[in-house]
Amino acid sequence: MRASYTAQMKLRPHPAFPAAHVRDVTAQVRVRDGVRLDLVYRLKGDVAQLAVPPVAQPIRTDDLWQSTCFELFVTDADGAGYAEFNFSPSTAWAAYHFTGDREGMQPLPLEHPPRIECESGAQHLDLHVSLAVPAAIATVVPVTRRLAISAVVQDHAGAMSYWALAHRGDKPDFHHRDGFAYALEF
DSSP: OOOOEEEEEEEEEOTTSOOSSEEEEEEEEEEETTTEEEEEEEEEEOGGGBOOOOOOOOOBOSOGGGSSEEEEEEEOTTSSSEEEEEEOTTSOEEEEEESBTTBSOEEOOOSSOOEEEEEEOSSEEEEEEEEEOOTTTOOSSOOEEEEEEEEEEEBTTSOEEEEESOOOSSSOOTTSGGGOOEEEEO
16 A cells, blocks of 8 residues: 655745735645545635636536636656646636647546535635546556646736746746646655
């Protein structure tokens, strides 16, 4: 049986897109037995000023990044390709596989959709996600993978802020390899 462990990470806003209503975004990743990822994204700020999609059916949906959503990128075992996951406060989700930097994008099949729960108050929004490691990136033995964890936050005026472990360049680019700033073995 593989070990379970938890990591806590602080996301940083992209400097070109200041967040008027958000003070802080953190993410906690828990790996359970190498086959399940549990994530908790916590946003602190004036939630009433944010465009938070209302809870709806938990269905696969494209273009979630165009509004408030939380994201996870995971390298494949060989590090060449990667998976992208988008999680909306609405409970909609998306999963893609890329063969290279923004190349070869295909829907990533999931045996079970992620379980997403959103909890919010006046000064916080927490998104809880439980995700089985997809067969496309699972391995029999633990492998060190790089993670990029990010968030897109939209306010009611339409302004966007982009949060990540690391940023590179004048524009937000969550796919850039420098953003894969956290190493985990699973």
